[in-house]
Amino acid sequence: MRAQIAQRTLRTDRWWLPPLATFAGLLLISIYAAVRTFMGDHYWVDEYRYLTPMYSPCLTEECLPNAAHFGRLLPELPGFLTPPVIIIPFLLGFRVTCYYYRKAYYRAAWMSPPACAVAEPHAKYTGETRFPLIAQNLHRYFFYAASLLLLINVYDAFYAFSTGIGLGNIVLLVNVGLLAAYTLSCHSCRHIAGGRLKHFSKHPVRYWAWTQISKLNAKHMQLAWASLIFVCVTDLYVALVASGTIADLRFVN
Numbered sequence: 191m192r193a194q195i196a197q198r199t200l201r202t203d204r205w206w207l208p209p210l211a212t213f214a215g216l217l218l219i220s221i222y223a224a225v226r227t228f229m230g231d232h233y234w235v236d237e238y239r240y241l242t243p244m245y246s247p248c249l250t251e252e253c254l255p256n257a258a259h260f261g262r263l264l265p266e267l268p269g270f271l272t273p274p275v276i277i278i279p280f281l282l283g284f285r286v287t288c289y290y291y292r293k294a295y296y297r298a299a300w301m302s303p304p305a306c307a308v309a310e311p312h313a314k315y316t317g318e319t320r321f322p323l324i325a326q327n328l329h330r331y332f333f334y335a336a337s338l339l340l341l342i343n344v345y346d347a348f349y350a351f352s353t354g355i356g357l358g359n360i361v362l363l364v365n366v367g368l369l370a371a372y373t374l375s376c377h378s379c380r381h382i383a384g385g386r387l388k389h390f391s392k393h394p395v396r397y398w399a400w401t402q403i404s405k406l407n408a409k410h411m412q413l414a415w416a417s418l419i420f421v422c423v424t425d426l427y428v429a430l431v432a433s434g435t436i437a438d439l440r441f442v443n
């Protein structure tokens with residue numbers, strides 16, 4: 191029950207700044223991801239075998255043959271659709287249902303509520319008990335799908351070392367490191383490791399895993415942002431090298 195005050199909030203600090211910054215950040219990244227998705231180009235550097243994570247795995251007929259590490263298993267997509275549309279629902283599903291991002295966009299976009307002790311504009315609150323928000327419970331299944339895609343990204347990153355070592359290799363490696371840390375720090379992952387146990391003492395391995403994941407889990411918000419931003423940095427680097435705008439800095443050929 192809300193206190194009976196006429197004002198929307200009694201807070202006098204700049205409480206609107208974090209939700210505004212979150213909204214701006216998510217909007218910018220969404221625009222970048224949409225542009226790159228529908229560009230359908232500059233996602234593969236043949237010379238150094240760099241594949242941007244945004245196009246991995248590349249599974250359709252329009253994929254460049256060498257970029258399709260697992261074969262072009264699917265037919266050509268109709269119209270303006272490009273290969274990432276196959277994987278984006280899973281990656282987006284994982285991020286959108288993530289516990290941290292839920293907090294972020296519930297505050298920043300839906301203002302439900304925008305900040306602590308600031309009234310929300312909505313008259314009714316049903317939480318995540320009804321459609322469509324009840325679908326947030328699918329997070330664990332998106333976690334499984336994202337984990338599989340992460341393994342493919344790890345494969346891509348190591349595959350690129352077969353031509354030598356360049357800055358692109360380091361970028362791809364840092365990218366999978368951040369993605370792995372974000373995925374492992376997931377609340378569902380923590381529950382899979384140590385949930386539903388009555389006695390940790392009888393499950394030492396799961397207890398150990400749960401303890402390690404819990405440490406990462408405490409940094410989930412930071413990892414969510416770092417991994418999201420770095421996917422864009424990685425994609426941009428690959429796009430710039432692939433388009434010939436910059437040359438890859440080579441350490442070992």
Ligand code: FES
Pocket residue numbers: 284287288289290291329333372373375376377378379410
């Ligand atoms: Fe954020 Fe699972 S809770 S990825």
